[in-house]
Amino acid sequence: MRLLQLTDSHVRAAADGALKGWRTLESLEATLAAALDEQPAPDAILATGDLSQDGSPESYRHLRRVLEAAGVPVYCIPGNHDHPPAMAAELSAPPFHYCGDHRLGQWRLVMLATWDGDRGGGRLPPDELERFQRVLDRAAEPHLLVVLHHQPVPVHSWLDKVGLDNADEFMRIADSDSRIRGVVWGHVHQVFERQRRGVHFLATPSTCFQFLPGVERADVDAARGPGYRRLELLPDGRIATSVGWAPVGVEAVS
Ligand SMILES: [Fe+2]
Numbered sequence: 678m679r680l681l682q683l684t685d686s687h688v689r690a691a692a693d694g695a696l697k698g699w700r701t702l703e704s705l706e707a708t709l710a711a712a713l714d715e716q717p718a719p720d721a722i723l724a725t726g727d728l729s730q731d732g733s734p735e736s737y738r739h740l741r742r743v744l745e746a747a748g749v750p751v752y753c754i755p756g757n758h759d760h761p762p763a764m765a766a767e768l769s770a771p772p773f774h775y776c777g778d779h780r781l782g783q784w785r786l787v788m789l790a791t792w793d794g795d796r797g798g799g800r801l802p803p804d805e806l807e808r809f810q811r812v813l814d815r816a817a818e819p820h821l822l823v824v825l826h827h828q829p830v831p832v833h834s835w836l837d838k839v840g841l842d843n844a845d846e847f848m849r850i851a852d853s854d855s856r857i858r859g860v861v862w863g864h865v866h867q868v869f870e871r872q873r874r875g876v877h878f879l880a881t882p883s884t885c886f887q888f889l890p891g892v893e894r895a896d897v898d899a900a901r902g903p904g905y906r907r908l909e910l911l912p913d914g915r916i917a918t919s920v921g922w923a924p925v926g927v928e929a930v931s
Contacts, residue, residue, distance in 0.1 A: 678720050678721070678781045678782050678784060678909070678910040679717060679718075679719045679720050679721075679907065679908070679909050679910075680719055680720065680721055680722070680723050680907070680908040680909075680910065681712050681713075681719035681721075681722050681723070681747075681905060681906075681907060681908075682722075682723040682724075682725060682861060682863075682881045682905060682906040682907075682908060683705070683708065683709065683712070683722060683723070683724050683725075683744075683884050683905055684723075684724065684725040684726065684727070684862075684863030684864075684881050684882075684883060684884065685725075685726065685727040685728075685756065685863045685864065685866055685883035685884065685885070686701055686702075686704070686705040686724075686727070686728050686729075686740065686883070686884045686885065687701045687727055687728075687729070687730040687758065687883070687885055688701050688702050688705060688728065688729055688730065688736045688739050688740055689701065689702075689729070689730050689731050689733070689736055690731055690733040690735035690736050691735075692739060694730070694731075696730055696885060696886065697885070697886045697897055698886065698897075699885040699886050699903075701730065701884075701885045702739050702743070704884055704885045704903045704923070705740075705743055705884045705885070705903075706743055707903065707923045707924070708884040708903040708904070708905055708923040709743060709744070709747065709884075709905075710923075711903075711905070711921065711922075711923040711924060712905045712907070712921060712923075713747060715907070715921065718749075719747075719749060719907070720749060720750075720781075721749050721750045721751070721752060721781070722744060722747060722749060722750070722751045722752070723752050723824055723861065723908075724740075724744065724751055724752065724753045724754075724768075725754055725756070725824060725825075725826055725861065725862060725863035725864075725881070726754050726755055726756025726757075726758075726759060726791075726792075726826030726863050726864065727756030727757065727758045727759060727826065727863060727864065727883075728740050728753065728755075728756070728759060728764065728768075729758060729759050729760065729763075729764065730758050731758075732758065732759055732760025732763055732764075732795075733760075733763065734763050734766065734767060737763060737764055737766075737767035737768055738767060740767075740768065741767055741768060741773065744772075744773075745772055745773070748772075749772065750771070750772045750773075750774060751768070751772050751773045751774070752774050752779060752786060752788055752824070753768050753773060753774065753775050753776075753788075754775075754776055754788045754789065754790055754791075754824060754825065754826055755776075755790055755792040755826065756791075756792070756799075756826040756827075756863060756864060757792060757793070757794070757795055757796065757797055757798070757799055757826070757827075757839075757864075758795060759792065761790070761792055774788075776788045776789070776790050778812045778816070780818065781822075781910060782910070782912065783818055783819055783820055783910075783912045783914075784818055784820045784821065784822055784858075784910045785812070785816045785818040785820070785821050785822075786821075786822050786824065787809065787812050787813075787816075787821060787822065787823045787824065788824050788825075789801060789805060789808075789809055789823065789824065789825040790805055790825075790826075791805075791825050791826050791827040791841055792826070793842070796839075797838075797839035798827065798838070798839040798840060798841070798842055799825075799826060799827030799839075799840070799841050799842065799864075800841065800842040800843055801825075801841065801843055801846065801847055806843075806846055806847075806850065809823075809847075809850055810850055813850070813853070813854045816856070818856070819856060819914065820856055820858050820910065820914040821854065821856045821857045821858065822857075822858060822859045822860075822861065822908075822910060822916075823851065823857055823859070823860045823861070824860075824861045824862070825841070825847075825860075825861075825862050826862060826863050826864050827839075827840050827841040827862060827864050828840045828841060828844075828862050828864060828865055828869070828880060829841045829844040829847045829848060829851075829860060829862070829878075830844065830848075830871070830873070830878055832865050832867070832869045832880060832890075833890075833891055834865065834867070834888065834890060834891060834892065834893070835892070835893050835894060835895050836864070836865045836888065839864075840864075851876075852874075856914075857876055858876060858877065858910075858914050858915075858916055859876060859877040859878075859879060859908070859916050859918075860876060860877070860878050860879070861877075861879045861880075861881070861906075861908070862879070862880055862881075863880070863881055863883070864880070865880045865888065866882060866883040866886065866887045866888040866898075867880065867882060867887050867888050867889075867890045867898070868880065868881070868882055868890070868904070868920050869890075870918075877916050877918065879906065879908075879918060881904070881905065881906040881920065882901065882903070882904030882905070882906075882920060882922075883903065883904065884903045884904070884905065884923075885903055886898075886901075887901040887902075887904070901922070902922055902923055902924070903922070903923040904920055904921065904922045904923065905920070905921050905922075905923075906918060906919070906920050906921075907919050907920075907921065
């Protein structure tokens, strides 16, 4: 099972809308095209939040048009910039799946919503923590991949001030199930890859601008263009993963 993760596209209602110098819809299209140029093609897409910058229905319609053209299921979760009701209204019908949990062969994909208002940071509310536990209790698959928007571990950046507020509650549940092979998120606009007790902890670059890693200021990483992550979920529970970058030919605007 091959997954393509696209995250933090920050698309606006206006098709030519920009953020930090990037026309975000154009940048998403270029990133998807670059990822699909690679072979083999993905079996599904993970879209891990901040898909919209303004939470508008129009922005989600842009996303729907672009992502459904890939011809594979798209599993979505909201980020802090998203508007969950508008997102669910536009991105719930196949090939889109909003949150929930899904069987992927020998794997179960657990999509968690950490949205807690448009305040930067996130939180798993009590009902989402209960759902997480319930999914683990019921899952029959030998391998699990957990996907959320906000980082549940420090990434050693200013972004740690706007991570997952109740990461301790998340980790307590996650640590209780030895079938979890990977935890994947967006939000931080940079690459992060760690192993903790044999579990992959992975953050993925945005499809527009990146933040400079490892600094306390919110500086844009001028050396990096739009990116994406490939994840191959192997039947034996291993994960093969790599980050790819779109050509820098995507023009930044002033
Ligand atoms: Fe975010």
